[in-house]
Amino acid sequence: MKPVRLTARGEATRARIVRAAVDVMTVKGVAATTLDDVRAASSTSKSQLYRHYADKEALVQDVIEHQAEDLLTAQEEQLRRLDSVSGLERWRDAIIQRNTLQNRAYGCQLGSLACELSDQNERARSALAGHFETWRGLIADGLRRMRDAGKLRGDADPERLAIGLMGALEGGYLLAQTEGDIKSMRIALDMAIDYIRTLEV
Numbered sequence: 001m002k003p004v005r006l007t008a009r010g011e012a013t014r015a016r017i018v019r020a021a022v023d024v025m026t027v028k029g030v031a032a033t034t035l036d037d038v039r040a041a042s043s044t045s046k047s048q049l050y051r052h053y054a055d056k057e058a059l060v061q062d063v064i065e066h067q068a069e070d071l072l073t074a075q076e077e078q079l080r081r082l083d084s085v086s087g088l089e090r091w092r093d094a095i096i097q098r099n100t101l102q103n104r105a106y107g108c109q110l111g112s113l114a115c116e117l118s119d120q121n122e123r124a125r126s127a128l129a130g131h132f133e134t135w136r137g138l139i140a141d142g143l144r145r146m147r148d149a150g151k152l153r154g155d156a157d158p159e160r161l162a163i164g165l166m167g168a169l170e171g172g173y174l175l176a177q178t179e180g181d182i183k184s185m186r187i188a189l190d191m192a193i194d195y196i197r198t199l200e201v
Contacts, residue, residue, distance in 0.1 A: 014052045017042045018062050025063060030116050035059070060117070060124060067109040068131040074098075075138055084151060085197050088165075091190045095169070100182055108173040110135075116199025137163045143196070156199045168192035 006014060020042035025033045035056055039049045053059040078091050110131055117124040140162035146152045169192075172185030 006051050010052075013048060014056070014062075017044060017049060017052055017059070017092060018066050021059055021063050022066055026112075030063075030113065031120075057121070057123070060121070061127065064110075064113060064124060064127050067177065068127075068134075069110060071109045072131065072134060072138075075135055077100050079138040079142050082139070083145045083149060085146075085193065087142065088193050088196065092186070092193065095189075096182055096186055099173075099176065099185070102149060107177045111170050114186070130142060132166070136166050139165055148201055152199045153201055154198075161196055161199075164195070165189075 003167070021033070021038045024037050026109075028037070035049060035053070038059065039046060042049070043077050053062075058073060059108075078094055081087065082091065110128060114128045114132070118128065140158040143158035144150070144159050147154065147156050147158060168188040169185075171189035175184035175188070176182050188195070
């Protein structure tokens with residue numbers, strides 16, 4: 001089927017539905033959220049909702065894309081200039097500050113979706129894996145710039161280091177969310193960055 005071209009009004013309605021779905025799923029979780037919940041939260045009629053989304057799975061895919069775009073746009077802005085350990089520390093501080101300002105909602109936008117969907121929805125898992133790969137690639141590119149500029153040892157592996165940083169970050173998100181405190185996230189990221197510091201020339 002060819003995609004339906006939406007009018008400006010249709011695009012606005014679709015965006016409103018997705019934003020409402022993000023809000024409801026963030027509070028209730030994906031599994032517990034129904035299309036009726038989203039219809040009520042978005043102030044749309046049933047016919048409007050089903051014109052844009054024939055089923056919940058299609059809506060979930062757009063929620064994933066919305067959350068990925070929001071997160072990765074901010075991350076790209078921070079990481080495209082990464083070229084030093086001091087830059088990594090500024091990146092860490094920005095993540096911690098952003099989470100501190102979210103009214104104790106410490107979970108990762110993508111990580112929370114991955115925890116709930118990866119074992120249940122292969123299409124969602126694949127989409128989320130692609131977005132995490134993009135995020136990890138942004139970190140690896142910065143570490144590669146550091147190595148190529150002679151700031152890290154020649155045997156430093158940007159890809160492996162990026163995986164380690166992502167592991168510390170996502171583990172930090174989980175601990176912060178369960179403890180209701182950002183301290184564990186800072187410790188996890190500090191330890192990962194301290195290891196990278198040992199590779200400085």
